[in-house]
Amino acid sequence: MEKKLSEMDFDEEGTVKEIEGTLRKQVAGMGIREGKNIRMATKQPIKGPVVVEVDESLTSLGLGVAEKIVVEVG
Amino acid sequence: MLKVPLSVDERWNLIDRISKQTVEFGARKHTLKDAIAELTVKPLTGIPVAIAVLYGFWSFFVDFAGTLFTDGFMVRLFDEHWLPWLQSVFPGGLGNPFYALMVDAGHIENGVLVASDNCLESFGVLTSGFFVPFGVVLWAVLAFYLMFALLEDVGYLPRLAVLVDTVLHKIGLHGYAIVPTFLALGCNIPGVTATRPLETRKQRFLMITLLSVFVPCGAQIGIMQDLVPELMGWIFLTLVIGYLGFGFILNKIVPGKSPEIIMDVPPYRMPMMKNIVSKLWIRTSRFLLVAVPFVLLGCLIVGLMYLTGAMDWLATVLGSFLMSWFGVPGETVSPLIAGFLRKDLAVGVLGGLMEQGIMTTFQVFTSVVLLCIYFPCLATFALMLKEENWKEFLGSIASLVAMVLVYGGLIHLVGVMLGVA
Amino acid sequence: MGHPNVGKSVFFNRLTGAKVFESNYPGTTVDFTKGWMHLGGEDVELIDVPGAFSLEPKDLAEEVAVKMLEENRDSVVICVLDATKVERGLYLALEIIERGYPVVVALNMWDVAEDKNIRIDVEKLERILGVPVVPTIAISGEGFKELVSKIKEATPVKIEKIIENAGGVESAAVSG
Secondary structure, eight states, X not given: XXXXXXXXXXXXXXXXEEXXXXXXXXXXXXXXXXXXXXXXXXXXXXXXXXXXXXTTEEEEEOHHXXXXXXXXXO | OOOSSOOHHHHHHHHHHHHHHHEEEOOOOOOHHHHHHHHTTSHHHHHHHHHHXXXXXXXXXXXXXXXXXXXXXXXXXXXXXXXXHHHHHSSSOTTOHHHHHHTBOOEEETTEEEOOSSTTXXXXXXXXXXIIIIIIIHHHHHHHHHHXXXXXXXXXXXXXXXXXXXXXXXXXXXXXXXXXXXXXXXOHHHHHHTTTTSSSHHHHHXXXXXXXXXXXXXXXXXXXXXXXXXGHHHHHHHHHHHHHHHHHHHHHHSOSOOOOOEEEEOOOOOOOHHHHHHXXXXXXXXXXXXXXXHHHHHHHHHHHHXXXXXXXXXXXXXXXXXXXXXXXXXXXXXXXXXXXHOHHHHHHHHHHHHXXXXXXXXXXXXXXXXXXXXXXXXXXXXXXXXXXXHHHHHHHHHHHHHHHHHHHHHHHHHHHHHTOO | OBOTTSSHHHHHXXXXXXXXXXXXXXXXXXXXXXXXXXXXXXXXXXXXXXXXXXXXXXXHHHHHHHHHXXXXXXXXXXXXXXXXXXXXXXXXXXXXXXXXXXXXXXXXXXXXXXXXXXXEOHHHHHHHHOSXXXXXXXXXXXXXXXXXXXXXXXXXXXXXXXXXXXTOOOOSOSOO
């Protein structure tokens, strides 16, 4: 099933399916890209940022950023 | 044929090929460090940890700098030895203008000029001018930078940034903004410099303006803690409300973008002693180089203004405005003047006024807050000129004036309504 | 050059002995630092470039890094990578190589990588990239002699050559 990264539950894992336009270049250097396994490490309450894990690196993304990433889960 | 530079996909594709041939990932171990790394960014566990860390920070600051060095040692050294000694050996004596500038201006009690008994009241270049930077502020700044360097090198700050991003994003900033804010609590100057990694000019403008208005520096905090420890909670609460409140408003008015956070959260690391020491040394010595000349100059200027009667004149002229708008007596003019040069010195001058017993507690509180917000010290002001373009700089100044008038008036109003003003 | 928090400034300190301070917070060294190091009998200028993840800047610190790279067209770039995160490190290294700079790759935090059971075939990596690759541990100073001795071996490499060595690349099938 596909969903937005921002909709993933805490500790849920998935595979990055699609990253929107300009964001791709911005996160590419941090190791976030299509085909990578991604895990939701933490979610902050009241629309705060998420922290995801890719290749054992933690990256914090604003919720609006996370909405631009589609993940295949389950 | 391939085009150089490669596209994002081509580059990653190439890296995949290279890494498949050269890198072998063994069994992945989840270590205790990984677990802690995550626990400290999760809201449920991270927020209590953050509060504990900041509380520890504050306790160390107060106990080490305030109680141990300043009260335990420096106050005694300056008030019981340095001041009496100078009073006895310095040529001129009470009433002599040069003596007043350098050692002790004294003050009028029941119509008689009496000598001061502490280094805040005396207000001489050699007494207050040395007591403020070396007796109080140096220890506060040292304690602050030691703790800050530790948090920085362990890798805790990015986690703090994630935790506060939720709140700071609402006022148009990143969680990252916690770093300049935090650093500014040591000294506003590195704080302003640390705004450079913020992404947009809007964010930098917001940050620099809020920093210079609502974030007191370590020097100022150290001396406030020394003078009015019982009011510190209220002072900080007032400043935090101002920071968030005016941040919210500025974010609505100022044009520009506030992109969302994209930030690496590095693993925890063992701090290296050598790095901590060298950082501590660089930051503290920079502080002394900037601060001491300004404090001495400030003492001289304020002293001269008293001697020539300029201070009394200003106090009368501005007195009614200060009293009616902010609810503080005209005498507050002198710390406000000193505050143009150094905030710590200004609070010191205020301390001198307090010792004379001419202010109510609420007036002391209002004056301290006003001193924090009304103008950044000269050094910060100069740096703002350098870091911002003209339009932004004028914007900062305009917002500064507006915020001081509105917020200062508001505090007075609340005081009146609560019946404490 | 390298990512934030890979120990660039410790590197810089070791190579120059100058007084700069390293910090774990991404972007703290936006004010870049210059120093001099001995290299084969002469003093060479060394610049500590602010941490960057990519040459597509996303904040002021990265912008500064890119600008500094462009202003120093004739320099050799020491690219400091985190050995535990080679892949995303290589992303930056390749970007720099593609722009035609001679590069030396330092695989820093080699000890941490060993602890994590990550094994990297340095020789093979060197063969594919065509640039010197040296494992280093900045805090203890391991690998630095070798690194310094290899700076002169660095030459610009055509990306096509690397692609060939790696056994080809899928051309832009997916939109990029």
